[in-house]
Amino acid sequence: MARKVTQDEQGPYVIDADELDSQGGTVAVCQCGLSDNKPHCDGSHQATADEDDGVVYEYADDSADGERTVVSDD
């Protein structure tokens, strides 16, 4: 269970106390790569729940809305 996603940012996103406050005390950072609201989580990781072990997928438009294809299967 893994996926190839395209990253186009060239620097980090800095979270400080003001950011935490504006988000209600916690910030959930996307780690699946499919969020349409990066670097914040938008729940897109739910689409990865049924990925098979050892398989790498690619999601159309790097989004949980699209189809996915298998790019490698070990």
Next chain:
Amino acid sequence: MARKVTQDEQGPYVIDADELDSQGGTVAVCQCGLSDNKPHCDGSHQATADEDDGVVYEYADDSADGERTVVSDD
């Protein structure tokens, strides 16, 4: 300037006040995809500074330490 990286996490990383405190008041989240300390930035984005516009790269081992190849060039 973009790059394909493999993400294997299936849920978000949650940052709260304790996490901020433990990091000295700010958390820098990796957005380039090449950090070896994800979700935290480790400075690997410096390797992306000379990427060309319109080109998508793939870095060996998804790391700034490795070679990179061009996977598409529009």
